[in-house]
Amino acid sequence: MKPINVGLLGIGTVGGGTFTVLKRNAEEITRRAGRPICITVVADKNLELARKVTGGDARLTDDAFAVVSDPEIDIVVELIGGCGVARELVLQAIENGKHVVTANKALLAMHGNEIFVAAQKKGVMVAFEAAVAGGIPIIKALREGLTANRIEWLAGIINGTTNFILSEMRDKGLSFADALQDAQALGYAEADPTFDVEGVDAAHKATIMSAIAFGIPMQFDKAYVEGISKLDAVDIRYAEQLGYRIKLLGIARRREQGVELRVHPTLIPERRLIANVEGAMNAVLVQGDAVGATLYYGKGAGAEPTGSAVIADLVDVTRLHTSDPEHRVPHLAFQPNQVRDVPVLSIDEVITSYYLRMRVEDKPGVLADITRILADSSISIEALIQKEAAAGESDTDIIMLTHRTVERNANAAIAKIEVLESVQGKVTKLRVESLS
Ligand code: HSE
Secondary structure (H helix, E strand, O other), rough: OOOEEEEEOOOHHHHHHHHHHHOOOOHHHHHOOOOOOOEEEEEEEHHHHHHHHHHOOOEEEOOOHHHOOOOOOEEEEEEEOOOOOHHHHHHHHHOOOOOOEOOOOHHHHHHHHHHHHHHHHOOOOOOOOHHHHOOOOOHHHHHHHOOOOOOEEEEEEEEHHHHHHHHHHHHHHOOOHHHHHHHHHHHOOOOHHHHOOOOOHHHHHHHHHHHHOOOOOOOOHEEEEOOOOOOOOOHHHHHHHHOEEEEEEEEEEOOOOEEEEEEEEEEEEEOOOHHOOOEEEEEEEEEEOEEEEEEEEOOOOOOHHHHHHHHHHHHHHHOOOOOOHHOOOOOOOOHHHHOOOOOOHHHHOOOEEEEOOOOOEEEEEEHHHHHHHHHOOOOOOOEEEEEOOOOOOOOEEEEEEEOOOEEHHHHHHHHHHHHHHHOOEEEEEEEEEEOO
């Protein structure tokens, strides 16, 4: 059997994992793919590292552009990351008629529409299982396994770094800053953790999932993105007292007027399985009209877990590359002419429940004033805690959970609460999802 030839661009963590697993499981993978999958050439700026990982089993170069133009190469695996040279290489590979496998969520979330149009035109596949939730086959599930369903919503813990930090904050009562330091010391967070902790990485992944769940274009620029860096440890404790865990969720929900696409810290009932996903693990909960709720759990990062997803794509492409492009699984799960320009709703239009914490003077009538404002805004209270004022203090915390309301309404009520004389400072607002 003639092998299919792969050019690997980038042999860092994921590239190394891909190379190692492909070599270790070569026989099994060939039995599945129908022919050997051979990484013929590896491009990396660090040739010494490339030599160490490949052990002489592949040609090496520091010129990635030579790989995407190499007539021997059938599939280009892009593991460089970012939207600069990676975008140029992917578009060039497509232009040269090569299939592409990529783990690059930023590239797909921001330039996916352009890339898929180019791939469609050239009749090549762009596969991206490794771009969302590492080793969890969530793209396969959304694009193929759940194809009978009208997907109603999905919610995912799709960033391991932030989930690790939140678990540490809860387990050890740490502040965000201390938990981040722990995560960095253990290699779970990068030296510059901005993309992870500010929710950008999760928003890239949520954007990709929203596109294939609902048959809409990538609309990363419309996503609402809020990270965990401003999360106060006290809210994790209060949430626990109310029976909730706080997770950074990527949420995509279909509504009549459009799609909600948002990433933010979210209270979830602790009895939900997904609320118990701890440490650096990932999980995605998908609600389909026929199947109901399905939950996908596993490692969202790391050399071999992510390599596992890259290789799954390589096998798919190997099986399908001789088939008529019209008979392949569409890139975005829906036929290209059926992708609909459904708008992403602004965060003001999102409908959810809220956790509100406010510092108030402990005196008669304060609670009545606050609840009156909420009642006048048709916001119903689901639960409420008022802490006893600490000895010698005249202020205390009120924590409440509301029923669902549109965010604009919640914000207007909060603004009115904040100007009450007995309320000190800002009201802390977090969103709550029952995920039922
Ligand atoms: N940095 C990501 C995370 C993994 O922390 O989950 C790669 O997407």
